[in-house]
Amino acid sequence: MVESLPQTRSVSAEAAAENRAWVSDLSSTGDRRELASRRLYDVLLRAARSEAGRRAARLRLAGPELDDIAHQAAADALLAICGKVETFRGDCKFTTWAYKFVIFDVGAKVNRHFWQRAGVAFDEEDWERLPARLGVGPEAHAESRDLMAAVRRAVDETLTAKQRTVFVALVLNGMPTDVLAEQLGATQNAIYKTMFDARRKLRTALIAAGYLQEHQPA
Incomplete structure (x- = not known):
């Protein structure tokens, strides 16, 4: 059973309630966890696409190649978040906490692509x-x-x-x-x-x- 998240002054009552719902749903099993995972994946994918697009111009990344990086980052971030969800302290919005995972994953994957890709031209x-x-x-x-x-x-x-x-x-x-x-x-x-x-x-x-x-x- 997931313990209630501590109330903090840094989030509103509405955000605190949303945080508890995320933690509870992702810590559950069956369809409830699956639905929450899908919702979170959609949130992470939007963030991943935005971050990948911001970083991609200098690497000439676009189209399916860029979208693949975003999908991989969102999937890896989702796995990491689900594995650490019970460590979330509730001192910010849950999605803000989750964004840190996907932004890190996008950065790592873009950088990996950077040095693996032959013939990268620099501005x-x-x-x-x-x-x-x-x-x-x-x-x-x-x-x-x-x-x-x-x-x-x-x-x-x-x-x-x-x-x-x-x-x-x-x-x-x-x-x-x-x-x-x-x-x-x-x-x-x-x-x-x-x-x-x-x-x-x-x-x-x-x-x-x-x-x-x-x-x-x-």
């Missing part, structure tokens, strides 16, 4: 942010167009496939290290080491091309 805006993310000083930005071209060549020509995967995911796509490690089946220390080696190679290439000084960090 100019991505590369324009790259020198600052590499720690290139403002004095080098006077030749920023040539610098970006040099960095692009260095990424393509000097990094291994694994180093490019890690570099692109962390630096260009802003993927969290722990998420990337999970997706690659690696430890965070291994990801840090790969990124360190990639940065060192890029620094060496930029020094050789005359864009950095020996003492200037990359």
Whole structure:
């Protein structure tokens, strides 16, 4: 039997009643649980489609491919929520709590798709942010167009496939290290080491091309 959720000041009486209904229905069995799961899936799918659409432009994702990511994220989030429903404390709307699961799942799946998909093209805006993310000083930005071209060549020509995967995911796509490690089946220390080696190679290439000084960090 599901215990009553504590009353909190952060939700209205109506929201608290709705929260209790969600928890009770999803904690039950048979048709009652099935119907609640279907209702929640529809809610999660709408949120997943919205979040996937927001993230997809830079990856050129659209149509069935994008919708598949949304469906997968909604399904995985539903399983996670049903497994943890009795941990819901009731200090926000139940759907707000549920959205956190599906948004995380969309992010993980989009990021996984990002590094698995061959030939992803990056916007100019991505590369324009790259020198600052590499720690290139403002004095080098006077030749920023040539610098970006040099960095692009260095990424393509000097990094291994694994180093490019890690570099692109962390630096260009802003993927969290722990998420990337999970997706690659690696430890965070291994990801840090790969990124360190990639940065060192890029620094060496930029020094050789005359864009950095020996003492200037990359």
